[in-house]
Amino acid sequence: MSAGLDGEAADLGSKALGLVLLHRLGLRVPPAFAVTAEACRAFLHERRLPDGLHEELAEGVAGLERATGRTLGGPDRPLAVSVRSGAGVSMPGMLDTVLGLGLTTAATAALAAETGDEGFAEDSRDRFLTSFTATVPGPVPDDAPTQLVRAVEAVFASWESPRARTYRALHGLPDGPGTAAVVQVMVFGNRDPRSGTGVAFSRDPVTGEHTPYGDVRFRAQGEDVVSGTRPVLPLRELADHDDELWTELGDALRRVEAHYRDACYTEFTFESGELWLLQVRPARFTGAAAVRTAVELAEAGTVDRREALRRVSPRDLARVPRIGSPRTVAARGTGACPGVAVGRVVTTAEAAVREARRAPVVLVRPETSPADLAGVAAAVGIVTERGGPASHAAVVARALRKPAVVGTGALRLPEGTLVTVDGTTGEVALGTPPIVTDPPGDHLRHLLAWADEVSGDPAPRAEADRLTAAHRALGAV
Structure with missing residues (x-):
């Protein structure tokens, strides 16, 4: 077997x-x-x-x-x-x-x-x-x-x-x-100064921008990055560390994205300057990143417009809220999953499960681990002191569509503090500041225009009608 x-x-x-x-x-x-x-x-x-x-x-x-x-x-x-x-x-x-x-x-x-x-x-x-x-x-x-x-x-x-x-x-x-x-x-990413490890998306998982995005750590192994327990650097730092490795990684991401005809996610290690890829899968973006990726792939001819319509769900069309002004910022980190969540701070997964039965909670941890999954699921938002956009907290938050901020540094908020989490800008604000939404962006307007153009074929027509109706119901027009 x-x-x-x-x-x-x-x-x-x-x-x-x-x-x-x-x-x-x-x-x-x-x-x-x-x-x-x-x-x-x-x-x-x-x-x-x-x-x-x-x-x-x-x-x-x-x-x-x-x-x-x-x-x-x-x-x-x-x-x-x-x-x-x-x-x-x-x-x-x-x-x-x-x-x-x-x-x-x-x-x-x-x-x-x-x-x-x-x-x-x-x-x-x-x-x-x-x-x-x-x-x-x-x-x-x-x-x-x-x-x-x-x-x-x-x-x-x-x-x-x-x-x-x-x-x-x-x-x-x-x-x-x-x-x-x-x-x-x-492959040993901890081998020497020309070794390391990282996680790379072919596009930004929050915005959908077509640029390599992720985390890297030098002289380290993969668990140092994905666990969120160690400080990481933005993936772009690899270009300054070793331009040849950066170029090779970018070429690999392009090849994989061309195969999947979609944004992709890879885990990699480099040992003594030699790049090795350890895992790959489609990235499965949501929200504005899903819309932008679908539209740009269609405009590049990678997929047709009907396929672009099929790849976007009604939930992806909602205008993403963000924190407005005035606000009192308690911490700044990296936005890991778009959206705004308001709740009271809890610091353990057990407390999140317990307190979420009474009122919305935000789980604040040094980092999350698989053992925290029930608490992550119960919370309306996630904040971690360590880790980057490819850490466990960020990946699971995106899968559950939970607004999340990672890598805030030391954060001392007593349990019960009311906070607002902005998973786009990476801010954590005290209390309930004003919430604003931006008008629909160009990529969403393009997608909805394509939906209006589709006719004749019942399957894409139904998909277009579904997206248009959802967009109106979400108050985004």
Whole structure:
């Protein structure tokens, strides 16, 4: 039930299929294999890995070793891998991941000897131990094949975790499919000063502007960015750090966007100046960003006008409110999801769930984690002190259409303080300042004009009528 990345699409999951796409587009992807969702379903039913899977894991690892000339857990030229989930529909941060697997005591010493950098080897080992113990309760075996089996079991088991169940319930996803597990050669963003990691959108997820947008952190690993626990830099900083990497990343984003015919999202790592893409999927923008992207893709001839109309939902047509003046600004950060939310401050997910039954609340946290999902869902708005537009808080807020501000820095607001959150400008204001809305922008006017032009074909005509009616009902004309 393991497979190369050309296995059955239905059980490989979105992550593995994204890796296939990147490879076929000629982009650099670390070698990988997938353990299919069929194996996950069998594991959840029997509470053990299916017969024969241990041997298939060994075969998959042997393929990675041949591709890299390294040995998993080996005392010479050691290989380390990541084990990530791969559900059919992306569930950001909800399922478990183990990074740096295979860095046994002997392999860590070998990595230090090979690179001449004991600090790098020890940092990588520490990251593995942290990742493994957070995912697989109990002692860490100093044996790479056993580590791999335990990690795959943990990824499969996380499908039934409370946070994963909550996420599926919020998004109307079925419980039955299970998740694939992707075993992939590690690339070390913490290797040296020419290494790092980041997340990139092909367009701005808040405005839809056609420019690479996201977060980057140098000499770091991916969890430092997506968790929101470490400071990050705007993606554009990569251009000043390494212009060749910036150009290569921009070219990759253009290729992927041309394939999807839509805005895209990628996770990447660069090791010693070499760029590797680890994940890709359509970005699925909402609001003004969805409207602008649909219109600009149609104007560029990437999609036709009828397809542009189909891609925009009635909710995307609403005029986005923002905080007006006068106002008392308590904090400024990065707007992560457009809109305005007014509520009283709570500082834990548990308090958000409890207090939201009585009145609207705004969840204020240093950062959010998957364990906070119920609180994020209960709150009307999200504010985090750390993290950027690709952090867990930002990604989940956009998926739930919750106004959000991230990266405000230290924010000391007592619980119960009434605040207004502006997810476009990135402001957090005290009390209830005036709320204003801007007139419809050019992209929305273009889209509605196209809706008026569509005739003859019942499907696009119905889509156009639906959007026009929604636009009027939302008071945006």
